[in-house]
Amino acid sequence: MSGVVRIVSKVRLNPRFPLSQRELEVLSDLLLESLGLEGRTFSLTLVDDREIALVNAEFLGCTGPTNILSFPDSGDADVELVVADDDGSSLGELVLSVDTLARETELYGQQPLEHLARLLAHGILHLAGFDHSDEMFDLTDGAVDRILLEYGDMDGGE
Incomplete structure (x- = not known):
């Protein structure tokens, strides 16, 4: 493992959360590779809906929980949830809200x-500077x- 992601779990993981921390590191490495971002890193903070709603309100002025928030490492807008590289x-x-992840798997x-x-x-593409577009959705x-x-028939324990 190349240490591409620093994972901070601030919540007990939902049993439906598909991967262990080690598997999540491997998944992150594969995603960076498939997106052409080898050699880059990011931090991932796992939270519940209550915590992501607080972050959403404090940093983006939005009400309520969401699935994932991206904070690019611009040097001037540090959210200070974890230590940056x-x-x-x-x-x-x-x-990422693990509560919303579980709920949306059912919904979608x-x-x-x-x-x-x-x-x-x-989220990684937002960190890399992409805005919503056909190119972003295709990537x-x-x-x-x-x-x-890569994971074949792995279904997250269902």
């Missing part, structure tokens, strides 16, 4: 691994397809 390889930080009819990969790829779909091929 000093070597300049950090893309920034993602904050996706396997937990697929939806997790989609949220992480989407996200390609990365998710790669993850599903």
